[in-house]
Amino acid sequence: MNSYIFETIEHHKESPAKIIITSIDHSDYHWHYDYELIMVVKGEIILSVLPEFCLMQEGDIALVNSKEVHGFQNNNQENICLIIQIKNEFFDLSDDKNQAYYFYLNSAKEAVKPRISYTHFQRTLAQIGLESGHMKKTSNLRIQGLIYMLISDLFDYIPHDIQQFANEAVQNTDSEEVLKIIRFIEKHLIYDNLTEELCKSIGMSEKGLYRFLKSTIDMTLKELIDVTRLNHAIYLLSYTDKDNSTIASECGFCNDNTFYRCFKKMYGMTPLVYKNNTADDKKPKRIKEVQGYLDYSKREAFQLLKKYVEIEGGLRLDAYAQD
Structure with missing residues (x-):
């Protein structure tokens, strides 16, 4: 098993987020600067955000905060997940670089409920996932608009704290030290x-x-x-x-x-x-080129995402018809 002390996420220069639709086998403990949203479109997975674990089932959504040590595990059945990794700089509402926002969004636990229905976030995430499958010139613009709306909704409707750190270096060092400990234990x-x-x-x-x-x-x-x-x-x-x-x-x-x-x-x-x-x-086929990811049906994934997109506010489902 491999461990990753730090995951570098490459973003398209014109996009504030990286969008992945995949089937998850496993992901060893890692951390990154990005805020990461996960939506289970099919099946279920186990999400570990140390020290807690939760079973995410179809329709569940969760947010992994910047620099949180986390990992994923397949739970005995095929799954399809939508993962959106947003640059942490888009969450900087303060000039204080030693501050960080910590959001409480996890529909599988519901320890802290949002001030708006989870359906609202399911719809937005599904729209982003569907748009990522298009090659239209306007798709990137639409995705940017949806991402900015998503970030605004997180601040407006999701309970969150402001964490103050002595300095950013200390915060990063702690995450690195935790992963160093885990890597030693694994070996x-x-x-x-x-x-x-x-x-x-x-x-x-x-x-x-x-x-x-x-x-x-x-x-x-x-x-x-x-x-x-x-x-x-x-x-x-x-x-x-x-x-x-x-x-x-x-x-x-x-x-x-x-x-x-x-x-x-x-x-x-x-x-x-x-x-x-x-x-x-019963096992999905492994994609050898990508650690921890499994093969899946792209057509099925987009059909499942469509069910979360309602005809509302002028939005039409046929706008997401696959070519």
């Missing part, structure tokens, strides 16, 4: 003295590491190790023929029972049930 899952070796590698005491993880991602080291081991177990269950005992050992679990208990607690099913649900004939 040394089977170590009996993993905690001791990790502390030596990063130059922290065990107590200092505990305080750092609690303050940055609100997780203990044991919780982070268990999550990382389970992520690797998911990969092995999905794409190898190894038995449960072998997988438990390769992921660093002390015995099969511990592996079974942790897995069922996290995913609500046993490793065997998960493996049977990802039989070869």
Whole structure:
């Protein structure tokens, strides 16, 4: 499994956002400066924004804030997702570069509800996704207008906080340090003295590491190790023929029972049930050129997006008919 300390997102010079329609296999923990909106168009995925996890089902939308450590995981079935990555500079409403806006948008959790229906955001996101499939000269202009409207709606209707940092360098360093810790854990899952070796590698005491993880991602080291081991177990269950005992050992679990208990607690099913649900004939085809993405039907994706676009305010569905 690969880890990414920092993901560089390339944008078209005339566009404030990068738009991706894809089927997700997995995405290891990473972070980037962009604000990222995810809409599940088909199926379901597991979204991890440390320290929390949530199951996103068809129609759910979520926003990953700038510099948040996050990852995705396929949940045993085909999925199609719309991902919109917006440059963080378009969220700078203040001259203070040490301020950042943190939005609470996740329809799968609904811990904090927006001041407008989720349907409003589904429609806007679907319009952006549909426009991205066109080659018309006006499509980029339309996408820009929709993105600016989306950003305005986030500020107007989504609860958010203003986070103040001592300086931007400290904020970036914390994210990099978290990913450095995760990368070390991934590479040394089977170590009996993993905690001791990790502390030596990063130059922290065990107590200092505990305080750092609690303050940055609100997780203990044991919780982070268990999550990382389970992520690797998911990969092995999905794409190898190894038995449960072998997988438990390769992921660093002390015995099969511990592996079974942790897995069922996290995913609500046993490793065997998960493996049977990802039989070869049920797996989407992998796209080898793109890590973590699977093949999908473009026609199906656009047909599914259309259902979120209502005939309203002069907007016509036939404007999105595919050539």
